[in-house]
Amino acid sequence: xxxxxxxxxxxxxxxxxxxxxxxxxxxxxxxxxxxxxxxxxxxxxxxxxxxxxxxxxxxxxxxxxxxxxxxxxxxxxxxxxxxxxxxxxxxxxxxxxxxxxxxxxx
Amino acid sequence: xxxxxxxxxxxxxxxxxxxxxxxxxxxxxxxxxxxxxxxxxxxxxxxxxxxxxxxxxxxxxxxxxxxxxxxxxxxxxxxxxxxxxxxxxxxxxxxxxxxxxxxxxxxxxxxxxxxxxxxxxxxxxxxxxxxxxxxxxxxxxxxxxxxxxxxxxxxxxxxxxxxxxxxxxxxxxxxxxxxxxxxxxxxxxxxxxxxxxxxxxxxxxxxxxxxxxxxxxxxxxxxxxxxxxxxxxxxxxxxxxxxxxxxxxxxxxxxxxxxxxxxxxxxxxxxxxxxxxxxxxxxxxxxxxxxxxxxxxxxxxxxxxxxxxxx
Amino acid sequence: xxxxxxxxxxxxxxxxxxxxxxxxxxxxxxxxxxxxxxxxxxxxxxxxxxxxxxxxxxxxxxxxxxxxxxxxxxxxxxxxxxxxxxxxxxxxxxxxxxxxxxxxxxxxxxxxxxxxxxxxxxxxxxxxxxxxxxxxxxxxxxxxxxxxxxxxxxxxxxxxxxxxxxxxxxxxxxxxxxxxxxxxxxxxxxxxxxxxxxxxxxxxxxxxxxxxxxxxxxxxxxxxxxxxxxxxxxxxxxxxxxxxxxxxxxxxxxxxxxxxxxxxxxxxxxxxxxxxxxxxxxxxxx
Numbered sequence: 001x002x003x004x005x006x007x008x009x010x011x012x013x014x015x016x017x018x019x020x021x022x023x024x025x026x027x028x029x030x031x032x033x034x035x036x037x038x039x040x041x042x043x044x045x046x047x048x049x050x051x052x053x054x055x056x057x058x059x060x061x062x063x064x065x066x067x068x069x070x071x072x073x074x075x076x077x078x079x080x081x082x083x084x085x086x087x088x089x090x091x092x093x094x095x096x097x098x099x100x101x102x103x104x105x106x
Numbered sequence: 107x108x109x110x111x112x113x114x115x116x117x118x119x120x121x122x123x124x125x126x127x128x129x130x131x132x133x134x135x136x137x138x139x140x141x142x143x144x145x146x147x148x149x150x151x152x153x154x155x156x157x158x159x160x161x162x163x164x165x166x167x168x169x170x171x172x173x174x175x176x177x178x179x180x181x182x183x184x185x186x187x188x189x190x191x192x193x194x195x196x197x198x199x200x201x202x203x204x205x206x207x208x209x210x211x212x213x214x215x216x217x218x219x220x221x222x223x224x225x226x227x228x229x230x231x232x233x234x235x236x237x238x239x240x241x242x243x244x245x246x247x248x249x250x251x252x253x254x255x256x257x258x259x260x261x262x263x264x265x266x267x268x269x270x271x272x273x274x275x276x277x278x279x280x281x282x283x284x285x286x287x288x289x290x291x292x293x294x295x296x297x298x299x300x301x302x303x304x305x306x307x308x309x310x311x312x313x314x315x316x317x318x319x320x321x322x323x324x325x326x327x328x329x330x331x332x333x334x335x336x337x338x339x340x341x342x343x344x345x346x347x348x349x350x351x352x353x354x355x356x357x358x359x360x361x362x363x364x365x366x367x368x369x370x371x372x373x374x375x376x377x378x379x380x381x382x383x384x385x386x387x388x389x390x391x392x393x394x395x396x397x398x399x400x401x402x403x404x405x406x407x408x409x410x411x412x413x414x415x416x417x
Numbered sequence: 418x419x420x421x422x423x424x425x426x427x428x429x430x431x432x433x434x435x436x437x438x439x440x441x442x443x444x445x446x447x448x449x450x451x452x453x454x455x456x457x458x459x460x461x462x463x464x465x466x467x468x469x470x471x472x473x474x475x476x477x478x479x480x481x482x483x484x485x486x487x488x489x490x491x492x493x494x495x496x497x498x499x500x501x502x503x504x505x506x507x508x509x510x511x512x513x514x515x516x517x518x519x520x521x522x523x524x525x526x527x528x529x530x531x532x533x534x535x536x537x538x539x540x541x542x543x544x545x546x547x548x549x550x551x552x553x554x555x556x557x558x559x560x561x562x563x564x565x566x567x568x569x570x571x572x573x574x575x576x577x578x579x580x581x582x583x584x585x586x587x588x589x590x591x592x593x594x595x596x597x598x599x600x601x602x603x604x605x606x607x608x609x610x611x612x613x614x615x616x617x618x619x620x621x622x623x624x625x626x627x628x629x630x631x632x633x634x635x636x637x638x639x640x641x642x643x644x645x646x647x648x649x650x651x652x653x654x655x656x657x658x659x660x661x662x663x664x665x666x667x668x669x670x671x672x673x674x675x676x677x678x679x680x681x682x683x684x685x686x687x688x689x690x691x692x693x694x695x696x697x698x699x700x701x702x703x
Binding site (some may be wrong): 003007049059060061068071072074075076077079081083084086088090091093094096098101 | 463590641645647648649657658659662664666667674678681682685689690692693697
């Protein structure tokens, strides 16, 4: 699944979660294929993000787990402090959670 | 520590040529001059540190001039003297009443520097004499309010008159001091001003004094405006209160008998009286009705508005 | 090499004369479009302004100016624009200047500030620190002085970058070149512009909270937020590494190391959403 701002949503994408408006009202259920008129309506009602099935959009800034972990090591190179090392471990955990479950929204 | 005579500050937005260069030379002796050639710089300085007067060449950047007028109106900068500098042939184009109501004087490019200096001084003196506007908020005072109400009673269009005041303001003043109380008033004025005039130009806003305000708006907008004013006031209220009072949800103060009591926090009350032509033959009748509605709305705890539904 | 204390005086003098700071062109464009759109609410406008440290500062500065005399002073964008109103806001935006040329790398500063704002808010809510939105504002503004350096002290800014690349610690490099670090510079500027005391002290103490007098907890919070966001690597900077961290922050804030995971789990979705905004900004900057 992928969580995307409305501007990235295209007709044909299927909802993974319910779509809610700014007030939290449910506008659309999950598993629904989105159409152009629906997307327009969402825009008028102030919807910001929609979670869709799969990963239809390749976000150019997203890194692979390997890349993230490599950069993490670089940032923490030479660090010996106990607490900071703990932070590093937590980050590793969080990054792995993010990438393995196929969840693309953290 | 003030210098013995602080020179008044004048912004100049004039072309870099004669006769303006000669004017600057003379004015420099008695005033603190600040010339501007780029509109961005002018507007920016105006926003953050407005001067006492501005000399604006009429043929320069009309949109910027519009913004200037808007700022004067918006911030009620009654003490900002706007003096329009014109060529003689531009006089004909100056029939716009709105411009005339916001500027303070005009001066022709054919004037002598000495004439300019005298006119400028006259302008500044005149402005310090203006008494009708409330000194704290710059809003129209009682004379203008009476006139506006008289006019409203004759209006063909249905209007509503709103009477705004603060509940428990005296307690607030007693606890927090008069400066804090003044700040609340100024900010309430600001909220009323922006809310009303962002919705319609057909409105009037006056400051009777203390925490009492009056506004006149089209009837169809009265409730919406009242709701928004209340919402904004409530949203901004925490900035006026100390944490303990906020957490407690009330003030602790002595009442008239000298007994310590819990007194509710500051809130705003708006009494709305619809006006149609011929409904009130006399401002006195309106005043009586207004007083009744006010007493009703002030009894409701918290910030509220109440619209009189009687004929 | 110039005497640091002389340089410091010179820097402060220049800052005193500063009229305004430039921002990124796409932000002004978006803001103008949003304000012109009649359907947009004050909340939406506030949300966008809160994504830019420069306009936020400008808006706060005006709302705190002599006109208003708020006793506790206006500290969030929402409050400020409620007071100023749309018409004044329009003119304010109009008087804003933009960076003529800014590198994509420098946009990383904006990104980092957004990350710290988000993290600060999460920490404030978790630790029940009052007015989380105000804390978020401090997070947004904590590195404001770097914008000043980029704009008003270009050569010196480049020199600091060179020193850092050569291996000097960033704060040390700043002191050597400017005689004053960005925390103090930022606080000095905010003081000039009459911003609220709490914001100023938080910024002043965000690397060294022994500097804080009244707002220790808040300063410690900002200190931690800055570390956590840098550790996460959000917002590319010249300096790849972590800022000096004082573990006292954890004691003052009463943060248990075991809570770090919870913090990051709350932060990730926010950073993910913010990324869309900042990446778009980077694309629009040539």
